[in-house]
Amino acid sequence: MNQTKKWALVMLGLLVSVAMVVSGCSGNKEGTASSTPPTESDKTATSAPVTLTVRVGSWWEEKAPQIIEAYKQERPNVTLQIETLPINGYLDKALADVLGGNSPDVLDLDLWMLPALAGHDMLETWDDHIEGLDIDDFLPAVWDSSKIDGKLYGVPTRAESNVFYYNKTMFDEANVAYPSEDWTWEDMLEMAGKITVPGEKYGLGIAVSLSDEANVTASFAPILWSFGGDFLNQDNTEAAINSPEAVKAITFFAELYTKEKVVPEGSLNFALTKDVQPMFLNNQVAMFPTGSNILTTLKENPQVQWGMVYGPNKSGKGTGWSFTIPTSAKHKEEAREFVLWYMKPENMGKFNPRSPARKSAYNMPPWDTEEVQYILSAAPYQRMTPPVAAWPEMQTVVVTELQKVLSGIKTPQEGADDMAKQMNELLKK
Secondary structure: OOOOHHHHHHHHHHHHHHHHEEEEEEEEOHOOOOOOOHHHHHHOOOOEEEEEEEEEHHOOOOHHHHHHHHHHHOOEEEEEEEEOOOOOOOHHHHHHHHHHHOOOOOEEEOOOOHHHHOOOEOOOOHHHHOOOOOHHHHHHHHHHHOOEOEOOOOOEEEOOOOOEEHHHHHHOOOOOOOOOOOOHHHHHHHHHHHEEEEEOOOOOOOOOOOOHHHHHHHHHHHHHHOOOOOEEEOOOOOOOOOHHHHHHHHHHHHHHHOOOOOOOOOOOOOHHHHHHHHHOOOEEEEEEOOOOOOHHHHHOOOOEEEEEEEOOOHOEEEEEEEOOOOOOOOOOOHHHHHHHHHHOOOHHHHHHOEEEEEHHHHHHHOOOEEEHHHHHOHHHHOOOOOOOOOOOHHHHHHHHHHHHHOOOOOOHHHHHHHOOOOOHHHOOO
């Protein structure tokens, strides 16, 4: 775990009370969970100039000026300041700023990050502020994952389904038939074995790097779930990662590297986007799981012959992001107004830099293409990681122990047992 994350997590327990005091003394009681939503007349009557800060990932950089200009037409008195930050260190900075009372008014959070803040009362709830919002229009997995203990802590902006992309050139050269929607992990392994030429090309790309742990769960979690395993038990009170089914999944995942050797030799340090994707474009990796992010890159590389298919066993790890309001936000009412404005399908469809969370937003460009619609059709087969406050730390534990198993330092059972032990300790905190 990097030093920044260690610092943030250690300080978390000590400074929660400070954050609550800062929030309570802000003087902005209108934004609390128990407040009554402002009426339309209240909104239009608001005329005092306000600078509203919105923090999002760096991939929003191109869209940010467009959003600022559009919202200026909607609320002339509100000046948006949109901060675009890289994914590395994003959660650490969010924790530090909320605890220090220096948070943005609107904070976009990955759904694996959201529990870390919501679970420690660092986010406002939305349950009393979504009247009139068509909840059924949001993809269910991301909406449900924005809830912790039945309370809604964010309104989803992004929903991503993972499918398998395959390199047709590599399949054709190996005389291997393209995968079909009813394929299994055993089918995938057989195909990957026929395509692999050690040192030259590989049938599958996986991620095992601690630099982007969510990439690792995108590679590993679908195997875990397909084999009947899971990270935690059904009510998220105890680790289940060392069950016989989970150990079997860990064994299968590890042997892709240690025994079958159908993944690149450097996979222990690979992230999907940074490392696997370039190899796919260069006809060095034949298959890997990802979402719609790669579509723009594929269009820029027309020499690559590719296809997409649901993951083996129709499995996939879904991802998503939600707009949240930190308890230390200075302009909570205005923040809610902005979020609800952005949630209109026409705004989300126009301004989202990644796949939208609302179904109706997919009826407009650029989301109405055949490729994006196919990825959207995979949504019912996606699962999300556990919505528990300790998940960011648990994810680090899982990735760290997987690395040890793939390196031969531990057996799959030993790695699984150590994962379970550390995850149970985190659940008790």
